[in-house]
Amino acid sequence: MSARRPRRASTASVLYDAPGPRTRRRIALASGVTVVVVVAALVLALREFASHGQLDADRWAPFASWPIWSYLLVGLRGTLLAAALTAVLSAAAGVLLALGRLSRVRLVRWPATAYIEVARALPVLLLIYVTLFGLPRYGIDLPLLWKLVVPLTVANSAAFAEIFRAGILSLPRGQDEAARSLGMSGAQSMRLVVLPQAVRRVTPSVVTQLVSLLKDTSLGYVVAFTELLFRAQVLASYNRLLVQTFLVVTAMYLVVNGLLSALASRLQDASRRRTPSTPDVPLLAAEEIHA
Amino acid sequence: MEALLDNAGPLLQGLLTTLWIAAVAGVGALVLGVLVAAARVSPVPVLRGVAFGYVQLFLNVPLLALLVLFVFALPDVGLLMPLATTVVVVLVVYEAAYVAEAVRSGVNTVSLGQAEAARALGLTFVQSLRLVVLPQAVRAVVQPLGNVLIALVMNTALAAAVGVVELTSATNKVNLVEAQPIPIFAGAGVLYMLVALTIGLLSGVVERRVAIAR
Numbered sequence: 001m002s003a004r005r006p007r008r009a010s011t012a013s014v015l016y017d018a019p020g021p022r023t024r025r026r027i028a029l030a031s032g033v034t035v036v037v038v039v040a041a042l043v044l045a046l047r048e049f050a051s052h053g054q055l056d057a058d059r060w061a062p063f064a065s066w067p068i069w070s071y072l073l074v075g076l077r078g079t080l081l082a083a084a085l086t087a088v089l090s091a092a093a094g095v096l097l098a099l100g101r102l103s104r105v106r107l108v109r110w111p112a113t114a115y116i117e118v119a120r121a122l123p124v125l126l127l128i129y130v131t132l133f134g135l136p137r138y139g140i141d142l143p144l145l146w147k148l149v150v151p152l153t154v155a156n157s158a159a160f161a162e163i164f165r166a167g168i169l170s171l172p173r174g175q176d177e178a179a180r181s182l183g184m185s186g187a188q189s190m191r192l193v194v195l196p197q198a199v200r201r202v203t204p205s206v207v208t209q210l211v212s213l214l215k216d217t218s219l220g221y222v223v224a225f226t227e228l229l230f231r232a233q234v235l236a237s238y239n240r241l242l243v244q245t246f247l248v249v250t251a252m253y254l255v256v257n258g259l260l261s262a263l264a265s266r267l268q269d270a271s272r273r274r275t276p277s278t279p280d281v282p283l284l285a286a287e288e289i290h291a
Numbered sequence: 292m293e294a295l296l297d298n299a300g301p302l303l304q305g306l307l308t309t310l311w312i313a314a315v316a317g318v319g320a321l322v323l324g325v326l327v328a329a330a331r332v333s334p335v336p337v338l339r340g341v342a343f344g345y346v347q348l349f350l351n352v353p354l355l356a357l358l359v360l361f362v363f364a365l366p367d368v369g370l371l372m373p374l375a376t377t378v379v380v381v382l383v384v385y386e387a388a389y390v391a392e393a394v395r396s397g398v399n400t401v402s403l404g405q406a407e408a409a410r411a412l413g414l415t416f417v418q419s420l421r422l423v424v425l426p427q428a429v430r431a432v433v434q435p436l437g438n439v440l441i442a443l444v445m446n447t448a449l450a451a452a453v454g455v456v457e458l459t460s461a462t463n464k465v466n467l468v469e470a471q472p473i474p475i476f477a478g479a480g481v482l483y484m485l486v487a488l489t490i491g492l493l494s495g496v497v498e499r500r501v502a503i504a505r
Binding site: 023030031035038048051120122124125126129130134135138211222229232233236242243247249257258261 | 334352360364445466476480484
């Protein structure tokens with residue numbers, strides 16, 4: 001595995017030689033063409049924006065004022081609250097489900113497996129419609145926040161379970177065997193030896209899943225829970241600045257999630273440096289089933 | 292159960308819409324995603340930067356925010372397309388980022404010697420990528436690409452939030468009339484699971500077909 005590190009670092013550069021004069025000219029040309037195309041696309045877009053008056057100063061000026069920002073930041077607070085609740089609940093449930101799926105007891109393993117497979121194959125929006133329009137019929141009317149958090153937790157706990165399971169399976173058997181030979185019970189070995197290492201190994205994937213989870217909270221738009229996207233929609237229907245409002249909100253998501261993603265890749269690099277033999281657990285958490 | 296059978300028509304209609312949106316967007320995302328992945332490993336720094344920015348943008352912005360932006364806001368700058376077309380376009384550019392990430396991780400699994408051999412034979416960058424590296428890279432990530440496609444099918448459900456009557460939206464409408472949530476939502480859930488299962492099995496078959504014996 002350690003042979004993989006230099007390869008990973010240099011795959012891109014191994015596809016081509018150190019450029020000679022002619023290649024350098026060609027690369028310069030390709031760079032020029034790329035820049036021209038990108039700039040042309042930007043200019044075209046901006047002209048389209050300008051010709052519809054979307055670049056007028058008075059349409060952007062409100063976003064330099066505090067009231068609008070404080071309005072949107074309340075939405076961001078809702079987004080972070082829902083994301084934090086979902087993260088904690090589904091991480092806890094995910095650990096239990098992962099242990100369940102790895103259990104030797106069929107009565108535990110089968111239901112856990114079934115839950116994970118089913119929850120991974122259902123769109124989150126369908127689950128949200130169930131809590132919005134299905135459950136009230138049976139007398140279960142959750143508060144607004146939980147109408148968003150419960151379906152998200154149902155979906156994300158399955159994703160977390162798969163991440164943790166991958167982490168546990170990636171650990172060398174010797175860890176568990178050594179713990180058992182020291183006289184620990186299966187549960188002790190799992191709790192004190194295997195799980196702590198497994199969780200540390202999959203931390204980057206967990207953070208990536210957090211990004212996906214935070215993106216999912218935008219479904220609060222459907223639930224009418226006060227999060228960023230819903231707040232933006234209310235704001236836009238009030239000030240009629242649709243383009244500006246949604247672009248600003250998109251940028252806000254980009255900043256928050258960009259920070260999380262950067263953290264994930266830093267963790268990934270750090271864990272590679274610390275333990276060069278770490279097997280690769282894919283960073284794309286559960287392949288973003290619920291992206 | 293009767294509620295489900297009585298409304299099989301609209302539900303299947305919705306399933307059909309889900310399937311064609313997913314199929315068209317899936318093909319588009321695969322093509323665009325491979326191109327973006329190629330740009331990310333190219334020798335042109337600007338191109339690498341643009342591709343990196345592209346992937347970061349769509350990995351970090353919620354799909355629903357993009358859908359709302361494209362469907363409700365961009366008509367204000369004269370970008371007016373039919374609703375379904377808009378949804379397909381947004382899905383293509385969004386999922387292409389995930390395809391690109393999957394393919395790039397595949398490029399990392401192609402062994403050094405392959406690229407070196409291709410270069411030693413005098414293949415240019417584009418040739419060695421097209422004829423040697425990418426075919427192996429894509430074969431290595433059939434299963435992850437299948438997962439991206441499954442995610443895409445689930446993501447088509449978000450089209451319901453902007454007014455496309457696909458499976459999720461049709462299910463909701465049927466339920467509002469019949470008021471029998473359990474059988475109706477369970478029925479829709481089974482349909483989604485069947486689609487996901489089919490893609491999973493197909494990608495398994497394809498993976499075995501194209502696997503390289505080493």
